[in-house]
Amino acid sequence: MFRIGQGFDVHQLTEGRPLIMGGITIPYEKGLMGHSDADVLLHAVADACLGAVAAGDIGKHFPDTDPEFKDADSAKLLQHVWMLVKDEGYELGNIDCTIIAQKPKMAPYIDQMRERIAELLEADTNQVNVKATTSEKLGFTGRGEGIAAQTTVLIQKIGV
């Protein structure tokens, strides 16, 4: 049995914060603003996983009004989400992610992100794809005001 989920997230770029994408810190003059570490890619992955098991979204599980999640490591949030998926009896089929960012260039860091996401989802790197696109200087991503990420995940029932 298969289930599919999709996730989408946006965070604003600001000075004075590290840029963390897919669990990897990327050298850049700005970082993403948020209650947590604002890892927009891991948030989209977590939302896709929650969607696949009809378990709501990360705001429901980790409210941004809760001081416990202030500056939270999004990798830890995703590990918690993945435990919920596993508890339902599923493993990863595959996951495909898109980062929408005018800058910085993500290409040099894509494989590290794939490896980290695979580790968090207890899967092989070849089950994880991460890609990046600009929005051709259009809209908030194109103006460099923020970064968006979207994800589609397929999970499959273990042993079926």
Ligand SMILES: Nc1ccn([C@@H]2O[C@H](COP(=O)(O)O)[C@@H](O)[C@H]2O)c(=O)n1
């Ligand atoms: N932040 C980004 C955006 C894009 N890339 C890579 O560049 C390719 C071309 O991007 P277009 O938006 O012009 O289609 C894209 O396919 C990515 O490989 C990137 O590394 N980082």
Ligand SMILES: C[C@@]1(CO)OP(=O)(O)OP(=O)(O)OC[C@H]1O
């Ligand atoms: C992750 C959480 C919780 O710290 O906060 P943010 O980092 O602001 O992220 P967002 O994607 O806006 O929503 C989920 C939040 O509840």
